[in-house]
Amino acid sequence: MSDSDENEGDEAVGDGDGGEPTAIGVKLGSTRTVIAIPDGDGGLRTVKTLTCLATYEDVITGEERVLYGEEAATEYPDRVQYTLRSGLPEDESGAELTATFFEEVVGANDVPTDSAVVYAIPTIDNERGLENLQSVIEGSAIGEALIRSYPESLCGSVPALGDDLEAVEDIFVTVNLGSTNLEASAYRRGEQLVPFTTGAVTGNEVDRMIANYVEEETQGRVNIDNTTAREYKEEHADFVDFEPFTDVIQQPGGGSHEFTIERSVMDAVDEYVDEAVDEVANAFLPELANDHIKVYQLALDRPIVLTGGMACIPGIVAEFEERLSEELQRDVEAVAPDQPELSAAVGAQRIAQRLVDADAY
Numbered sequence: 001m002s003d004s005d006e007n008e009g010d011e012a013v014g015d016g017d018g019g020e021p022t023a024i025g026v027k028l029g030s031t032r033t034v035i036a037i038p039d040g041d042g043g044l045r046t047v048k049t050l051t052c053l054a055t056y057e058d059v060i061t062g063e064e065r066v067l068y069g070e071e072a073a074t075e076y077p078d079r080v081q082y083t084l085r086s087g088l089p090e091d092e093s094g095a096e097l098t099a100t101f102f103e104e105v106v107g108a109n110d111v112p113t114d115s116a117v118v119y120a121i122p123t124i125d126n127e128r129g130l131e132n133l134q135s136v137i138e139g140s141a142i143g144e145a146l147i148r149s150y151p152e153s154l155c156g157s158v159p160a161l162g163d164d165l166e167a168v169e170d171i172f173v174t175v176n177l178g179s180t181n182l183e184a185s186a187y188r189r190g191e192q193l194v195p196f197t198t199g200a201v202t203g204n205e206v207d208r209m210i211a212n213y214v215e216e217e218t219q220g221r222v223n224i225d226n227t228t229a230r231e232y233k234e235e236h237a238d239f240v241d242f243e244p245f246t247d248v249i250q251q252p253g254g255g256s257h258e259f260t261i262e263r264s265v266m267d268a269v270d271e272y273v274d275e276a277v278d279e280v281a282n283a284f285l286p287e288l289a290n291d292h293i294k295v296y297q298l299a300l301d302r303p304i305v306l307t308g309g310m311a312c313i314p315g316i317v318a319e320f321e322e323r324l325s326e327e328l329q330r331d332v333e334a335v336a337p338d339q340p341e342l343s344a345a346v347g348a349q350r351i352a353q354r355l356v357d358a359d360a361y
């Protein structure tokens, strides 16, 4: 055996000695994918990217090249593909595209392969889609030491309820405000009770409403696509101090048209909060009360945890709290983690770290 072979062997042993696998949290979302990785200084670095990719041909070699995330969305709007558009990979080709996307993200961001990875998984009653997601997860290069999945709404609640894993010892209700679904659940020491999902109240639907309202507000002069509507929402929606904003479109015959949006964005998010409160108060909570009355009572005396990207809208937590209290005719409190769009991955990372510390790999 040559020296170099021995050295390689030593290195492998050295890695083992040098310690534990890296604990990583991943959330593969319909709009964005987030990965939380220890930064080596006791903190976390997070990778956040749109869940999309575009391919193009290398003009020199003719090989197929892959671009992902914001770059793919801005440079190739004509053929960018959102691989988890409906929340989960619907079929084999969706799973393959998602795997390609994830491989690119993992490679480009130096996500360690010698890792214990916890994935935050949506609560959707779609066995096929979940199996496809599982195949993406298992086929990926990361998670050599361990791969686990936990519900996204539990992972997302973790940073809202303490600096460690207090959420897993707690009883609470949580509502995830995502792009393709609204999910609500109660958790009892980590056990998910009465999982509830509806595709009727969603961030994507808000984007469609904004696009329609913009057309109305501009008397039909302005048509925006759903991506632009999403950007308006993410940049301008604000229940505390919304400011009207202007934008410019190029007109087909040449020239440009400047317009101001005063109502379209806030009308849409305002309806969204009403609908979310309605689903929680009149569909989810009665089911919880019916199946687990004690848990219902305990949980409503505690803050309701709002997670998911739509919880980023300034003031939405207070609005939700106020309107839900009114609807239930009792005072309830609502809270959100500091960065709701990152919290599922951050919570998943803490679970992964706990598993590593417990030598569960």
Ligand SMILES: Nc1ncnc2c1ncn2[C@@H]1O[C@H](COP(=O)(O)OP(=O)(O)O)[C@@H](O)[C@H]1O
Residues within 6 Å of the ligand: 028, 029, 030, 031, 032, 087, 177, 178, 179, 180, 181, 202, 203, 204, 230, 233, 234, 235, 237, 307, 308, 309, 310, 311, 312, 313, 341
């Ligand atoms: N800063 C923000 N302000 C308003 N909406 C946001 C913000 N960030 C994300 N969102 C919205 O949240 C939704 C995505 O939430 P997320 O929990 O990531 O969903 P999913 O798990 O469905 O991918 C999208 O509708 C997105 O536009």
Ligand SMILES: [Mg+2]
Residues within 6 Å of the ligand: 029, 030, 122, 152, 176, 178, 179, 308
């Ligand atoms: Mg989600």
